[in-house]
Amino acid sequence: MNVAVIGAGWAGLAAAFRLKNAGAHVTVFEASGAPGGRARGVSDLRLGTIDNGQHLMLGAYTECLALIRQLSPQRPDTELLTRLPLTLESADGSFRLRAPRLIAPLNLLWALSFMRGLTIADRISALRMSIALRRKAWRALPDQSVHALLSQHNQSDALIRKIWEPLCLAALNTPIRQACAQLFLNVVRDGLGGSSIASDLIVPRVDLSSLWPAVAAQQVTTRYHHIVRNLQPQLDGVRVDGVLFDACILAVPPYAVQRVLAECLKANDPTALALQQSLQAFSYRSIATLTLQLKEPWSLPVPLMMLDEDAASLQVGQWVFSRANCRDQVTVVVSDSPDLLKVDRDALIDAVATQIRSQCLKHPKATGTLPAVIHHRLIVEKRATFEACPGLRRPATQTMWPGLLLAGDWTDTGYPAVLEGAVRSGLHAAETLLKQQD
Numbered sequence: 434m435n436v437a438v439i440g441a442g443w444a445g446l447a448a449a450f451r452l453k454n455a456g457a458h459v460t461v462f463e464a465s466g467a468p469g470g471r472a473r474g475v476s477d478l479r480l481g482t483i484d485n486g487q488h489l490m491l492g493a494y495t496e497c498l499a500l501i502r503q504l505s506p507q508r509p510d511t512e513l514l515t516r517l518p519l520t521l522e523s524a525d526g527s528f529r530l531r532a533p534r535l536i537a538p539l540n541l542l543w544a545l546s547f548m549r550g551l552t553i554a555d556r557i558s559a560l561r562m563s564i565a566l567r568r569k570a571w572r573a574l575p576d577q578s579v580h581a582l583l584s585q586h587n588q589s590d591a592l593i594r595k596i597w598e599p600l601c602l603a604a605l606n607t608p609i610r611q612a613c614a615q616l617f618l619n620v621v622r623d624g625l626g627g628s629s630i631a632s633d634l635i636v637p638r639v640d641l642s643s644l645w646p647a648v649a650a651q652q653v654t655t656r657y658h659h660i661v662r663n664l665q666p667q668l669d670g671v672r673v674d675g676v677l678f679d680a681c682i683l684a685v686p687p688y689a690v691q692r693v694l695a696e697c698l699k700a701n702d703p704t705a706l707a708l709q710q711s712l713q714a715f716s717y718r719s720i721a722t723l724t725l726q727l728k729e730p731w732s733l734p735v736p737l738m739m740l741d742e743d744a745a746s747l748q749v750g751q752w753v754f755s756r757a758n759c760r761d762q763v764t765v766v767v768s769d770s771p772d773l774l775k776v777d778r779d780a781l782i783d784a785v786a787t788q789i790r791s792q793c794l795k796h797p798k799a800t801g802t803l804p805a806v807i808h809h810r811l812i813v814e815k816r817a818t819f820e821a822c823p824g825l826r827r828p829a830t831q832t833m834w835p836g837l838l839l840a841g842d843w844t845d846t847g848y849p850a851v852l853e854g855a856v857r858s859g860l861h862a863a864e865t866l867l868k869q870q871d
């Protein structure tokens with residue numbers, strides 16, 4: 434079988450690798466010059482290879498982790514990934530939540546009972562909510578927002594500000610009033626309701642392209658710098674810019690699907706119209722990542738820490754990470770960011786360095802003051818994720834055209850826009866295609 438995969442992101446490459454292992458001849462078309470899509474390594478003259486955005490995985494990301502192992506069997510996990518028991522800690526040490534590696538629900542009960550920085554009443558209220566949600570199999574009300582879910586369970590302002598809001602932004606990149614409660618609960622369910630290591634936080638130790646996408650891309654035919662303009666499903670396959678393939682997996686974001694399928698979507702057909710409408714319904718949110726090169730090596734008390742923000746003084750950092758293998762670099766993440774590219778750059782770097790410095794110095798295990806920042810790189814991904822709002826109708830893998838399948842973090846994965854959703858969607862598209870051929 435001769436298959437075209439459009440898009441060399443995590444979804445497209447997962448599909449391509451699965452199909453290649455099943456004996457298909459796979460050609461991947463990628464608009465840019467490198468594999469990885471929205472999770473990729475970027476070369477910087479002064480900083481070396483960094484990532485386009487700091488990514489965090491969970492122990493529950495089983496398909497991502499399996500791919501990484503399969504593609505680099507000779508490299509131990511510890512060379513590629515840092516694995517930590519779930520720890521959310523503020524940079525100043527005033528708040529801490531730790532989940533020990535215990536089976537669910539003991540991990541969650543322990544974590545919420547022994548949180549630092551919240552009153553006993555708040556801890557009991559968080560515990561009550563998690564027990565109630567677990568009993569309801571982590572089901573939210575239809576079309577409920579995260580904010581409505583938290584209000585329904587009487588979560589205080591302090592609980593929302595210290596735990597739920599940062600967790601929701603980190604997982605869904607969508608503010609709690611707009612974020613879909615069910616998608617949020619799906620992440621909590623798989624992270625905290627599963628095995629004892631499902632809640633582990635996993636930080637890549639190598640750049641995101643080298644982690645596995647570059648290795649997978651080498652095993653199939655890859656055409657970089659090829660922007661696919663037109664797909665035409667036929668009775669005997671799919672034409673990709675005029676060339677006939679037996680089948681095609683379209684693993685590009687919704688706005689790109691609209692362009693590539695423009696002609697087919699014009700068809701006066703209710704199914705085509707429904708797909709067109711669901712593609713148009715997506716809106717997007719940005720994430721900014723600031724990598725700081727420090728004058729000397731320095732490390733945080735914990736590899737990743739939460740920052741208190743103060744947008745008015747440009748102290749916009751939400752999370753700070755020590756970069757594994759680069760002890761003289763830290764990355765700062767701003768989810769759902771304002772347009773930081775328009776802000777005076779020197780003022781921004783000064784403000785964020787002051788933010789980290791002042792908050793980290795208060796931590797009981799402070800390891801000295803943040804050294805001077807000598808270089809930096811700011812990357813703003815304007816369409817980092819789709820807005821994970823309630824009621825969004827996400828298209829399925831199969832389309833009205835038998836040889837054409839969809840993949841990507843935005844398809845109906847049950848997850849928000851995350852790596853695991855992307856990989857699962859790619860594997861699902863490949864499996865669906867293989868079953869069709871049986």
Ligand SMILES: Cc1cc2nc3c(=O)[nH]c(=O)nc-3n(C[C@H](O)[C@H](O)[C@H](O)COP(=O)(O)OP(=O)(O)OC[C@H]3O[C@@H](n4cnc5c(N)ncnc54)[C@H](O)[C@@H]3O)c2cc1C
Nearest residue numbers: 440442443444464470471486488489661817841842851852
């Ligand atoms: C800054 C940032 C931080 C993030 N943080 C996290 C995190 O901590 N944890 C997490 O799990 N997820 C995170 N995500 C989300 C995660 O990166 C995505 O869910 C995932 O990478 C999506 O993969 P994908 O394959 O579905 O899509 P994409 O990565 O968008 O891949 C689509 C590919 O298709 C190509 N393409 C588009 N149009 C065409 C065309 N016409 N012809 C050929 N090629 C085309 C694109 O160039 C791209 O390479 C983050 C994302 C960003 C941007």
